[in-house]
Amino acid sequence: MASKEWQLTHEAAVRYEEILVANILGPFAKALVDWATIEESSTVIDVGCGTGAAARFAASKAGKVIGVDVNTEMLNVAQSLPEVDGAPIEWRRESAYDLSSADDSADVVLCAQTLQFLKEPVNALTEMRRVAKPGGAVYISLWTDIEQSPYFAALVRAVAHHISEDTAAGLGxxxxxxELDTILAHCASSGFEGPAASVAEITLLLPPLQEFVPKHIRATPMGIAYDAAEPATQQAIVDELVDKLAAYETSTGAAIPFRSHLVRAVK
Incomplete structure (x- = not known):
């Protein structure tokens, strides 16, 4: 399995939820849901739901929620988590290119930090548009340029330097x-008119980096190569991040800004 492929084992999916979702992806999933217009009567489909962060936030607002992902273990973890107050969530294993939902059936379609991993983003957006009701909307989040999220930038450089560029591609x-222009062009090519965009910048308080970095790497496809590396190499990666991100250090960890596009495309 190439390091850039996010088809995780069960153990890795658990780490993904406990480390990556809890500390980084969860707050941005909430930002996307908060930005979306979701009503008590809304049917919401979360495409590429992973372990279900956006779906669970949406459930507190919506009437019906469906979480969709191709990764069986991600869905297994999603189903194992405690139920949230609000709408029940139906979990489905299916592709973003071939959703089982009927035409014009969803008021809101969410796609949180997923579109960038798809080889055919326009086809996926076209499928999301198909299931959206007329007047319904697709809400998408995608990271801005990596240099605007200094933790990610430092981590990719450190892994590339100490292990390999191919391994770093797992996060890269x-x-x-x-590029916002490209994202908006994809929306237009999928049949949407006049998509709107915003940016969410959130300063996240991460645990001490000496502890967090190894756990984070092991929660991604980079974990296989990281665990195969010599202990000195592993520590060199951590030390490089601690040094590069020293300006963000706090008494309890590191307060680091992250930035993501938020895009709304109405059918």
Whole structure:
């Protein structure tokens, strides 16, 4: 399995939820849901739901929520988590290119930090538009340029330097689609008119980096190569991040800014 492919094992999916979602992806999933217009009667589909962060936030507002992902273990973890107050969530294993929902059936479609991993983003957006009701909207989040999220930038450089560029691609692939003009063009090519965009910048308080960095790497496809590296190499990666991000250090960890596009495309 190439390091840039996010088809995780069960253990890795658990780490993904406990480390990456809890500390980074969860707050941005909430930002996307908060930005979306979701009513008590809304049917919401979360495409590429992973372990279900955006779906769970949406459930507190919506009437019906469906979480969709191709990764069985991500869905298994999603189903194992405690139920949230609000709408029940139905979990489905299916592709973003071939949703089982009927035409014009969803008031809101969410796609949180997923589109950049898809080889055919326009086809995926076209499918999301198909299931959206007329007047319904697709809400997308995608990271801005990696240099605007200094933790990610430092981590990719450190892994590339101490292990390999190919291994670093496991995280770098999350930044495959960062140019807003390209994102909006994809929306237009999918049949949407006049998409709107905003930026969410959140300063996240991460645990001490000496502890967090190894856990984070092991929660991604980079973990296989990281665990195969010599202990000195592993520590060199951590030490480099601690040094590069020293300006963000706090008494309890590191307060680091992250930035993401938020895009709304109405059918």
């Amino acid at each position: 692939s999350a930044f495959n689609l960062t």
